[in-house]
Amino acid sequence: DAGITQSPRYKITETGRQVTLMCHQTWSHSYMFWYRQDLGHGLRLIYYSAAADITDKGEVPDGYVVSRSKTENFPLTLESATRSQTSVYFCASTTGLYNEQFFGPGTRLTVL
Amino acid sequence: GESVGLHLPTLSVQEGDNSIINCAYSNSASDYFIWYKQESGKGPQFIIDIRSNMDKRQGQRVTVLLNKTVKHLSLQIAATQPGDSAVYFCAENKIQGAQKLVFGQGTRLTINP
DSSP: OOOEEEEOSEEEEOTTOOEEEEEEESSOOSEEEEEEEETTTEEEEEEEEEETTEEEEOSOOTTEEEOOSSTTBOOEEESSOOGGGOEEEEEEEEOSSSSOOEEOOOEEEEEO | OOOEEOSOSEEEEETTSOEEEEEEEOOTTOOEEEEEEEOTTSOOEEEEEEETTOSEEEOSSEEEEEETTTTEEEEEESSOOGGGOEEEEEEEESSTTTOSOEEOOOEEEEEEO
């Protein structure tokens, strides 16, 4: 029972490079989410998806791109990484019927 | 603007005592309020939620109280254990189904032996 996984768990990159963070869930949940967590800001929603091929912006979408061609995968791409995108990124999923979201273990991204 | 925030960033209690974590919110349109627990190095984990038409809801060792008059939410943890040490976040949602949760900044709870 894998649940929700994220890869890589740690990533160091340089300013201007493209980075893709992967998220995979095995529950066939309709909804998937990407959050970033920074000290002093708690969790902030970047993008979310209600189903395959349906995505929408959250609170802080600038500089990020998402896609959802398959229900189980929801990759997050930083097209040109900036230092301000150094953060811990969490993916989450839910059925959409209840308030409980299931979070992955997170990816710690450092942009030098 | 809309915000969900916490009164105290840190809370330290003795093992076995009860803990109360507070949260203030400003968006009266929110219909659900949720508490999450985040242990070090892990993703947040759902604890309990409450709908705006309720003022109290109980779970296992936890109770959430909602005071809509003063826009205040609290999480009470009974007989705290070392495993309760974590950061606790409140969040709000306008519609059940967990779209676009707005999280507060979190309170770190430390349990002293």
